Amino acid sequence: MPDAAPASRSRLRLRVSPAAEAHVRAGHPWVYESSLRAQNREGSAGELAVIYDRRDRFLAIGLFDPDSPLRVRVLHQGTPVTLDDAWWGERLDTALLRRAPLFGPDTDGYRVVNGESDGFPGLVVDRYGTALVVKLYTAAWFPHLPRMQALLAERFGDFSVVLRLSRNIQDRARQEGLFDGQLLAGHVGNGTVVFHETGLAFEAEVVRGQKTGFFLDQRENRRRVEKHARGRRVLNAFSFSGGFSLYAARGGAAYVVSLDISAHALASAERNYALNSRLAAPHETVQADVFDWLAGTDREFDLVVLDPPSLARREAERAGAVRAYGKLAADGISRLARGGILMSASCSAHVSAEEFWDAVRDAATRSGRVWRELSTSQHAPDHHASFPEAQYLKAIFVQFD
Structure with missing residues (x-):
């Protein structure tokens, strides 16, 4: 029982x-x-x-x-069970075993526990080098945090542990002596740590950065961009800290432009680029609103990456978001040279994969250009989604003559 x-x-x-x-x-x-x-x-x-x-x-x-x-x-x-330390430990070990075959020694940044889909509803754990970030989305985890810390300490030794909290539970957390960005174990210097993803070095702002410090969920799409980048002029729009930019540069891009409205994000992209001295492609940063910049520029690219933040945070915004994704794709297509590739992504859970892909396909058709769909993708294997509401990430690659 x-x-x-x-x-x-x-x-x-x-x-x-x-x-x-x-x-x-x-x-x-x-x-x-x-x-x-x-x-x-x-x-x-x-x-x-x-x-x-x-x-x-x-x-x-x-x-x-x-x-x-x-x-x-x-x-x-199902049948009654005893939720003791052994039960919790076995559940955590199952999550770890699921990741074991996914990454080699060149990757020490990935999702360790993916909430409900790993049997820890309302809790995620991300690894960045020798730091773990535990993010809670419900106050129901507050009484169980010591047990979770102990389970992680048994399996990750002297790793540092940072607590991140969803905005809606931060007031309640203070009543328990907890706060967003709290260091639960070890130290993280100035709040950032360096980790590696397929051999590229990145910084993660684990104490105050977005999500848990980096957008780990786009790793597989970054690898796909790398494969398409050789010899291409690349625009990485909504670049944040330059993840797609670094992969494009390693893939042999002619040059890369990181475009974002945030000066802070662009400074992080420049630091990440500097961490990887082997990257030879010129890297330019542009601070601007992506929608305005795409509509006003006459610059031409061979590969355009569109990875905006969520455009539908609630169901009521779904229809507007679908239109916005179509408009964004159309603007990206207008900047593509002949033979150019558009990679467009969405992290809006309220917009289904088919709705999003169809919005991009419709924009491609309305462009009047001959196009072909190269591929679509959804969740990375360490971010697997076991039920419909957990599915949020989708991307599409389209090439234009």
Whole structure:
């Protein structure tokens, strides 16, 4: 059975709607507040809640969060289990074994735990060299953080550990003595660490940077860009810290332009370029709004990379985002020389892969140019998505005559 509740407090027991029961039984990891039909008492953040089916049989157990509309994040469903240290350790080891064949000695930056898809709903762990970044998306993890730290310490020795927190839980975290960017173990100097990805060196701003310090999820698309870059004039729009730029340079680009509205991001791109002295392609940085710059420039490129931040942070923004992706693709296509390649990506979870790909395909058709689709892609293997809501990343490569 699940862990025993304290003698002074009964186990938190829940019942859910028939639809939610079916979803949980099928392996979906979320139960929303609107799906709850019965609850034996109030619960606290991080408490283990047991969900029973309509016949009063064990259905699942998960982390309870009374302040979130996503009320339970399911840890286990099926037959009862004891969620002890051995159970947690085995789950973490499964995630580590999944990554073991993916990376060689030239890569020490990757996702170690990918939230729900690795059985740790609401928690991710990224590795950057000898630093780990633990990011929490729910206050339900606060009581379990010491256990997670201990499990990681057993497997990663004296690695530094940084805590990052989703913006919506930072106020609650302060009540627990936790804060975003908190150092849980070791040290990280000025807040940045250097790691390697397929032999290229990058800095990650693990204490205050976006996400956990770097966009690890685009590694496979960066490798694809590298293969297309030889001899090409490359524009990396929404360049952030220059990930695609460095790969294009290593792939033999004639020159690379990193375009971003953030001076801070461009300075990071320049530092990353300097970390890799073997890169010979000239590298130019341009600070500007990408939409305005593409619409106003007359410069021509042979490879254009479009990797914007999310354009739809909520479902109500989906239709507008689809139009924006189409407009962005059209502007990128207009800057391509004959034989040029467009790589366009989206990280908007509310826009499906097919919707996004079709927006780019439609822009290609409306350009009046002859084009062919080279490839499409979605999640990297260390960012695998085990349920529909976890699917956010997609990209498409298109070549124009």
